[in-house]
Amino acid sequence: MHDFDTIDIKILSTLQRDANTTIKDIADKVGLSTNACWKRIKSFEDKGVIKGRVTLINARSMGFNLIAFVNIKAAEHSEEWNETFKKAVLSIPQVIEFYRLSGSVDYIIKVLLPNIEGFEIFYKLLTSKVKIVEVSTSFAVSEFRNTSAVPLPLPLNATGSAA
Structure with missing residues (x-):
């Protein structure tokens, strides 16, 4: 920090x-x-505080009208399976966020798709690349906030405490 x-x-x-x-x-x-x-x-x-600079594109203007949150339970927990799964997910360009989680779900994937048929193609592609025990998907119905901005800390004053 x-x-x-x-x-x-x-x-x-x-x-x-x-x-x-x-x-x-x-x-x-x-x-x-x-x-x-x-x-x-x-x-x-x-120092890596600024990682890069990008242009943000409106997904809907590019035909991506469906946001899917895909929860995955792993078939196994070996390093080999994890690497195979990671490579499979990262090879799919519609995946815009991908996390390993703690708790009852092992991974969550955020996917931008044109429509429900696009989800079916994504699902078949993913499951053809790696064995998965359980997939549970939720689709965004409304969007209230979508930002890449990081919450910034309170600045320090001359005494070193938060201003």
């Missing part, structure tokens, strides 16, 4: 909203010189 001051938080917040914001515009907004602002951003990149 890094210690962030108020200016750091403002810079990161601005970049999360729009990565195309110029360094000059960010510097003006946070009250730094362009060079000082650039150095902070470069430091965030060097």
Whole structure:
């Protein structure tokens, strides 16, 4: 965890909203010189705070109208099965998120699909690549929040405590 001051938080917040914001515009907004602002951003990149910059595309505009959350119970828990399963899932481009879980479900996969027929194709493809004990899928009916923005910490004040 890094210690962030108020200016750091403002810079990161601005970049999360729009990565195309110029360094000059960010510097003006946070009250730094362009060079000082650039150095902070470069430091965030060097430390891995900023992993990359992307363009967010509206999934519906590309024909992806169905979001599926696929819960998987593993057929076994060997390293070989886990690696085979991981490779199978990662080879499917419609998978946009993929996690191993604790609890009664072993994995959850978030999939963007055009329609229910697309889900059937995804399901057949996945189950043809690896043996699975149980699959349970939920489909999103309404979307209330969809963001890639990370909640930013409260900045530290001069005494080192949260402002």
